[in-house]
Amino acid sequence: MSLPPVIELEGVCTSFRGTAVHRDLALRIDEGQIVGLLGGSGSGKTTLLREILGLHRPDAGVVRLFGVDLNEPDVQLQRNLRRRLGMLFQHGALFSALSVFDNIAFPLRELRCLDGDWIRRLVHLKLAMVGLGAEHGKLMPAELSGGMVKRVALARALALEPELLLLDEPTAGLDPDRSQNFVELIGDLQRELGLTVVMVTHDLNTLAGLATHVAVLADQHIMAYGTRAEIMTVDHPFVTGFFGGDRRKLL
Numbered sequence: 001m002s003l004p005p006v007i008e009l010e011g012v013c014t015s016f017r018g019t020a021v022h023r024d025l026a027l028r029i030d031e032g033q034i035v036g037l038l039g040g041s042g043s044g045k046t047t048l049l050r051e052i053l054g055l056h057r058p059d060a061g062v063v064r065l066f067g068v069d070l071n072e073p074d075v076q077l078q079r080n081l082r083r084r085l086g087m088l089f090q091h092g093a094l095f096s097a098l099s100v101f102d103n104i105a106f107p108l109r110e111l112r113c114l115d116g117d118w119i120r121r122l123v124h125l126k127l128a129m130v131g132l133g134a135e136h137g138k139l140m141p142a143e144l145s146g147g148m149v150k151r152v153a154l155a156r157a158l159a160l161e162p163e164l165l166l167l168d169e170p171t172a173g174l175d176p177d178r179s180q181n182f183v184e185l186i187g188d189l190q191r192e193l194g195l196t197v198v199m200v201t202h203d204l205n206t207l208a209g210l211a212t213h214v215a216v217l218a219d220q221h222i223m224a225y226g227t228r229a230e231i232m233t234v235d236h237p238f239v240t241g242f243f244g245g246d247r248r249k250l251l
């Protein structure tokens, strides 16, 4: 029996104050894909991530993760589902009053089944996964560089060993070197952990360095979905405008 898609959206409609953002939107993402979600400013990319996370309920349509409908009323089923997701918010969204250690420990403590020694070991393991040492655990978010904030936020997103990782502008605000390092780190972790990744990005280098597939959100729906090579041939004003003369950079 084949596995259900990791993400499946069907007939999704979303509007805010009478203005439609998504209209009959459909998308299917299979295990192991790294999908770059592209769309103009205000086209509804972040809203779509929030709907996949279950933070916003569309007005109509179905969102299924791992074959489970997010409208399924079974609370335990929904809780188990959420543990299979990790989210890296655009600016890291670290808790400013908590140390790096406590930020990463937060989702582990919420499980209420791990003792302090296990939590310490797991936090140190996650720090090592993102190239940081145990000594960084003592720092507060305000003491971190932009690149370190992203790494700590990634460590926290990976705390519960998710199968699906959602990234909102993962390299925004990083200089080209740090951005390249972060792209390589995400790529390495994706291969090692077998993650499925969906990322919103405007950055061509991030797309070219990571994405196996590209989804284009325009005219209130996913108007194109395919491999990078397939998207290069799409003739739509957003796609031609986005890539300009740089389409070959995608390959």
Ligand SMILES: Nc1ncnc2c1ncn2[C@@H]1O[C@H](COP(=O)(O)OP(=O)(O)OP(=O)(O)O)[C@@H](O)[C@H]1O
Pocket (backbone or CB within 6 Å): 016, 017, 021, 039, 040, 041, 042, 043, 044, 045, 046, 047, 048
């Ligand atoms: N909670 C909300 N209440 C009212 N309007 C909202 C809400 N969330 C989003 N919107 C509106 O929905 C539209 C899509 O917003 P969204 O943030 O999803 O776009 P986006 O594609 O992520 O944009 P950007 O690339 O500029 O971040 C925008 O017009 C936004 O103002």
